Amino acid sequence: MRPTIQAAIIDLDGTMVDTLGDFEVALNRTLADLDLPPVTRSLVERTVGKGSEHLIRSVLAHQLALPEAGVSACVTVDALYEPAWQRYQHHYLRCNGQHSALYPGVQDALKALSEAGIPLACLTNKPLSFAKPLLAAKGIDGYFTQVFGGDSFERKKPDPLPILKTCEALGTALAQTLMVGDSSNDAQAAHAAGCPVVLVTYGYNHGRPVQETPAAAWLDSLALLPAWLQAKNT
Ligand SMILES: O=C(O)COP(=O)(O)O
Ligand SMILES: [Mg+2]
Numbered sequence: 001m002r003p004t005i006q007a008a009i010i011d012l013d014g015t016m017v018d019t020l021g022d023f024e025v026a027l028n029r030t031l032a033d034l035d036l037p038p039v040t041r042s043l044v045e046r047t048v049g050k051g052s053e054h055l056i057r058s059v060l061a062h063q064l065a066l067p068e069a070g071v072s073a074c075v076t077v078d079a080l081y082e083p084a085w086q087r088y089q090h091h092y093l094r095c096n097g098q099h100s101a102l103y104p105g106v107q108d109a110l111k112a113l114s115e116a117g118i119p120l121a122c123l124t125n126k127p128l129s130f131a132k133p134l135l136a137a138k139g140i141d142g143y144f145t146q147v148f149g150g151d152s153f154e155r156k157k158p159d160p161l162p163i164l165k166t167c168e169a170l171g172t173a174l175a176q177t178l179m180v181g182d183s184s185n186d187a188q189a190a191h192a193a194g195c196p197v198v199l200v201t202y203g204y205n206h207g208r209p210v211q212e213t214p215a216a217a218w219l220d221s222l223a224l225l226p227a228w229l230q231a232k233n234t
Contacts, residue, residue: 004233005196007172008113008225009163010144012124012131013048014182014203016106016222017138020044021099026092027059033087034080036063036071046207049183051125051150052092056084089127096130097137103202105223110143112226121166125150125157125185146170157181158188163195180225184213198225 013019020041028038039059047058060077063069113120120143124131128149135141146169150156153165167177179190182203190197191214199215200222211218217228 004176005118005178005229006176007119007121007167007170008178008180008229009121009123009166009170009195011157011179011181011183011186011203012122012126012134014205015103015180015186015200016122016140017100017102017134019100019134020048020204022092022095022097022134023048023055025095025099026088027055029091029095030056030084030087031059031063034084036060037066037068039063045204048204049125049185049206051156052088052127052130053081053085056088057081060084089129092130093133097134100134100138102138102140103200103222105221107140109222109225110140113229114143116226116230118229119145119170119172121146121148121170123148123157123162123166123179127151156185158185158192160189160193163189163193167193167195178229180222182210184208184210187213187215198228 010016023044024041031038047055057077060080064071122144126149128151131149132147146166148162148166153162155161163179167174174194177195179186179195179197182200183205187197187199196216198217198219199210199213201210201218201220219225
């Protein structure tokens with residue numbers, strides 16, 4: 001009998017790498033360039049997950065509304081977005097991977113899955129130009145046959161399109177491809193695409209407990225994934 005799960009698609013931020021430090025540093029350098037007050041890590045944690053444009057627009061809207069910003073009401077998010085995006089890319093590429101760390105168990109899980117013959121793809125809402133160097137800096141790029149970012153397709157997670165395209169690239173059936181993520185974006189995209197989904201409990205889920213999101217399992221460590229998958233496939 002063919003195994004139930006033949007490949008896995010794994011999210012990056014909040015699932016494999018704790019990147020809040022990189023986001024915070026790049027955002028605060030960007031805000032300083034624009035003479036706006038810095039963000040707190042907790043705002044970053046609640047806002048991250050829907051790609052860079054959403055993050056920058058949300059952070060600009062939040063910081064512009066702070067009384068200490070001292071900004072006149074005619075300064076809008078739309079007016080600041082393009083310069084902010086340019087500065088953010090500049091800063092992010094320079095601090096990428098320097099204030100972030102692999103979560104415990106990630107390296108072992110990727111090794112075990114690869115040894116079990118499960119092809120792995122990385123699918124993130126991060127721009128591809130940030131994602132690829134980060135995977136390399138953390139020494140895990142070699143595990144993935146495909147890497148796709150938030151700018152690889154017309155739409156991002158929670159839209160199912162990136163998952164459909166990733167399955168196409170992997171050459172696996174949707175129902176036999178497992179999505180592994182940390183947020184409702186990953187789960188919604190997987191549900192809409194028809195893929196099973198497993199969520200890790202330690203990532204960034206817009207400030208909500210991820211157990212509220214329907215999934216096949218909620219794991220406290222990615223190290224538990226190979227055994228979960230083996231049990232599923234026997
Ligand atoms: O960059 C983001 O918004 C989050 O990316 P993720 O899809 O890897 O969690
Ligand atoms: Mg994530």
